Amino acid sequence: MQLRNTLFAAAAMMAVATAASAAPVVTLSNIGDPNTLPAGQQLVADFNNPEDPTAVLLSGYSLTFAGATVGQGEGQSGYSGTLPGDASHYLTVPGGAKATLTSNRALTNFSLYMGSPDTYNSIRFIGDNGYDFTLSGAQISAGYVGQSWDWGQRINFNFGGANVKQIVLSSGSNSFEVDNFAVAAVPEPATWALMIMGFGSAGAMLRRRRTASAIA
Ligand SMILES: [Ca+2]
Numbered sequence: 109m110q111l112r113n114t115l116f117a118a119a120a121m122m123a124v125a126t127a128a129s130a131a132p133v134v135t136l137s138n139i140g141d142p143n144t145l146p147a148g149q150q151l152v153a154d155f156n157n158p159e160d161p162t163a164v165l166l167s168g169y170s171l172t173f174a175g176a177t178v179g180q181g182e183g184q185s186g187y188s189g190t191l192p193g194d195a196s197h198y199l200t201v202p203g204g205a206k207a208t209l210t211s212n213r214a215l216t217n218f219s220l221y222m223g224s225p226d227t228y229n230s231i232r233f234i235g236d237n238g239y240d241f242t243l244s245g246a247q248i249s250a251g252y253v254g255q256s257w258d259w260g261q262r263i264n265f266n267f268g269g270a271n272v273k274q275i276v277l278s279s280g281s282n283s284f285e286v287d288n289f290a291v292a293a294v295p296e297p298a299t300w301a302l303m304i305m306g307f308g309s310a311g312a313m314l315r316r317r318r319t320a321s322a323i324a
């Protein structure tokens with residue numbers, strides 16, 4: 109009985125959507141280092157291939173661009189500033205453009221490597237239960253909006269238990285330069301299915317045991 113109650117409680121906790129509605133918590137890390145990821149996160153897009161700019165590295169994610177570029181005008185003053193420590197291609201979101209990452213799965217956190225912060229860079233997070241927050245300029249880069257090409261840090265966004273499904277980068281002017289999107293590793297659907305099957309067979313086992321003791 110004790111075990112069954114525990115299993116039901118665990119299942120209920122998974123089923124109940126978290127109704128968090130606080131703005132994402134922003135933390136900065138990894139100065140000048142585009143490659144080190146926060147613990148528990150995996151790389152979902154590295155923008156290394158200009159021939160396939162919207163390529164993603166994990167299944168269940170997709171990228172769409174409206175005017176954003178990869179491998180064009182990189183290091184061209186007035187268009188796209190380079191990112192410190194990053195010799196690879198990266199994503200440039202120029203003025204009036206957008207880049208959108210969509211996830212089939214709920215994201216509880218997300219991070220990217222950013223260079224040359226501007227007042228007019230924006231990032232919007234859209235999720236379940238009406239979760240919709242936009243951070244701009246100094247809110248993204250902890251106050252620094254000096255546009256230096258020597259400034260590069262990983263920006264970590266924590267959604268405080270909310271489930272985010274879409275992340276939209278935009279910029280009012282040239283440009284919003286980023287690389288190496290990373291997301292919290294979440295169980296594959298197959299893993300959830302196995303866990304649910306596990307709960308089911310534990311319940312069946314308990315029912316059999318109760319029937320057996322009733323007969324005896
Ligand atoms: Ca890259």
Ligand SMILES: [Ca+2]
Pocket residue numbers: 189223224225226255282283284285
């Ligand atoms: Ca910039």
